Amino acid sequence: MKAFFAISLFIFTGIFTALFFGFGLGEASEPLEYDDEQEGLEDEIVIKFSHVAAENTPKGQAVRKFASLIQKRTDGEIKVEIHANGTLYNDQNEYQALKNNHIQMIAPATSKLTDKFPKWQVLDLPFAFPTYKDVKKAYEGPIGQTLLTELKNDQVKGLSFWYNGYKQMTSSEDPLLRPSDFKLMHFRIMPSPVIKAQYQALGASTSVLPFNKIYENLDVDFINGQENTASNIYTKKLYETQDHMTISNHGYLGYVVLMNEIFWKELSKEHQDIIQKTMAETTDWSWRHSIEMNDSQLREMKRTDAIEVHYLNDQQKQLWEDALESVYKEARPVIGDKLFNEVMKLKEHD
Ligand code: LMR
Numbered sequence: 001m002k003a004f005f006a007i008s009l010f011i012f013t014g015i016f017t018a019l020f021f022g023f024g025l026g027e028a029s030e031p032l033e034y035d036d037e038q039e040g041l042e043d044e045i046v047i048k049f050s051h052v053a054a055e056n057t058p059k060g061q062a063v064r065k066f067a068s069l070i071q072k073r074t075d076g077e078i079k080v081e082i083h084a085n086g087t088l089y090n091d092q093n094e095y096q097a098l099k100n101n102h103i104q105m106i107a108p109a110t111s112k113l114t115d116k117f118p119k120w121q122v123l124d125l126p127f128a129f130p131t132y133k134d135v136k137k138a139y140e141g142p143i144g145q146t147l148l149t150e151l152k153n154d155q156v157k158g159l160s161f162w163y164n165g166y167k168q169m170t171s172s173e174d175p176l177l178r179p180s181d182f183k184l185m186h187f188r189i190m191p192s193p194v195i196k197a198q199y200q201a202l203g204a205s206t207s208v209l210p211f212n213k214i215y216e217n218l219d220v221d222f223i224n225g226q227e228n229t230a231s232n233i234y235t236k237k238l239y240e241t242q243d244h245m246t247i248s249n250h251g252y253l254g255y256v257v258l259m260n261e262i263f264w265k266e267l268s269k270e271h272q273d274i275i276q277k278t279m280a281e282t283t284d285w286s287w288r289h290s291i292e293m294n295d296s297q298l299r300e301m302k303r304t305d306a307i308e309v310h311y312l313n314d315q316q317k318q319l320w321e322d323a324l325e326s327v328y329k330e331a332r333p334v335i336g337d338k339l340f341n342e343v344m345k346l347k348e349h350d
Contacts, residue, residue: 045078045271047259049105050094052086052211054235058164058290059107059255060084066282073274080105086212091190095258099155104263107162107255110147111192117150122335122343124194126250126324127317132291134346135163135252143342148256157264159257159279162286165229165294166249170242172224175310177246179203179323188214188226193334195227195251197327202320214238229253231290234297239307247298247311250320 049067053059067080083089089097094106095116113120122128122143129135138144139161148158169176176182182202189195189206199206204225209217211232217223218241226238232253233239257279264272301307312320332340 044076045267047078047080047105047263048083048088048103049080049107050083050086050088050097050103051107052091052094053084053232055084057231057235058229058286058293059162060235061289061293062162062282062286063107065285066278069278069281070275073278074271078271078274086210090210090212092210095156098258098260101260101263104260105258107257109164109190109253110161110256111190111195111253113151113256114192114194116154117147118193118334119150119336119339120147121192121194121331122147122339123254124192124198124251125331125343125347126194126198126327127321128343128347129252130347130349134349135254136287137346138343139163139254141342143339146339151258155261157259157261159259159276160283162255162257162283163290164253164255165231165290167227167229167251167253168233169227169246169248169250170225170233170238170307171244171246172218172221172242173244175244175246175308176225176248177310177312177316179319185225186223188217188223194327194331197330198251198324201324201326211236215241218242227251230294230298230301233307234301239301242307245301245307245309247309248317248320249312250324 047070049063051059051063055061055064063080063082063084067082070078070080083103089103089106091108091112094103094108095112097103098106110120110123114124123138129138144161151158171181171185173185174181176185179202182199182204185204187199187204187206188209189199190211191208196206196208207217207223209223214223214226214228215236215238218226218238225242227250228236228238230245233242233245239245259275267275298309302309328340335343
């Protein structure tokens with residue numbers, strides 16, 4: 001009899017619990033509750049932010065930070081949808097997609113704007129920004145301002161410059177230490193005439209290729225060298241196809257953050273203010289974290305012997321600088337005296 005009562009109580013409790021609290025099938029079976037956010041779903045503003053880098057990079061992390069702050073600060077009124085690794089658009093078509101408003105934000109490397117805006121080549125001049133502080137001065141001072149103003153006629157809004165790091169050279173042949181080591185090398189480059197001229201001056205040939213095609217082109221030996229930040233080399237596993245990396249710090253790879261201008265103008269003043277404030281904060285974050293991200297990913301490649309790392313000594317660096325002097329002469333008429341002189345001030349301060 002006791003057993004009968006116990007079993008009945010068990011069954012009754014089970015039915016009672018199920019009726020009141022549901023059958024425990026998890027989130028999916030719970031009734032959808034009405035709340036204010038659901039009512040506003042149709043009004044949600046979506047910013048599609050497309051970029052070509054991996055998530056675990058200075059750019060990938062900056063985009064994530066920006067996206068989550070915007071969502072919080074606008075109470076979900078603006079959602080930043082991230083498309084990393086070039087999954088939506090690559091570096092050859094993302095600018096046009098932005099102009100067509102198929103995506104609303106991108107952050108291309110500054111070198112990728114040089115075919116449309118030749119003056120942007122100023123940021124590719126070799127050894128032009130000797131220290132990280134010089135890069136910051138270039139982005140935040142008259143050089144950055146002049147370059148952003150150039151964009152105004154093209155329906156894109158330049159919001160900020162973000163940081164990655166100094167570019168290093170990699171090779172699947174010999175270590176690249178003297179200018180003569182570049183002879184017979186074929187490098188992947190970004191589409192910037194100054195970068196092309198840099199390799200010509202060193203005696204190497206080049207091909208412009210999208211970022212996401214570097215690995216496969218190194219793998220099949222169409223190219224045997226490339227330049228990039230430690231972070232991009234690490235996260236795209238370029239070390240698997242390359243034997244040597246030279247820490248040359250010969251150029252800086254940073255980004256310009258762009259928004260479709262018509263989209264920008266249609267935002268409310270309140271939303272524009274939130275975006276600008278958050279952008280300034282994210283830029284500062286990117287400045288403070290990019291150096292450490294590159295350093296730690298370089299350390300990791302060294303620790304695991306992923307690639308042999310070489311450092312340019314002062315004498316070798318001087319030989320590179322001498323060989324690259326002609327690049328400055330060629331670029332000056334394109335860049336114009338004003339920008340050229342600003343760069344020379346930064347380059348020669350130390
Ligand atoms: C490259 O093409 O090498 C870089 O611009 C990739 C990136 O966006 O960091």
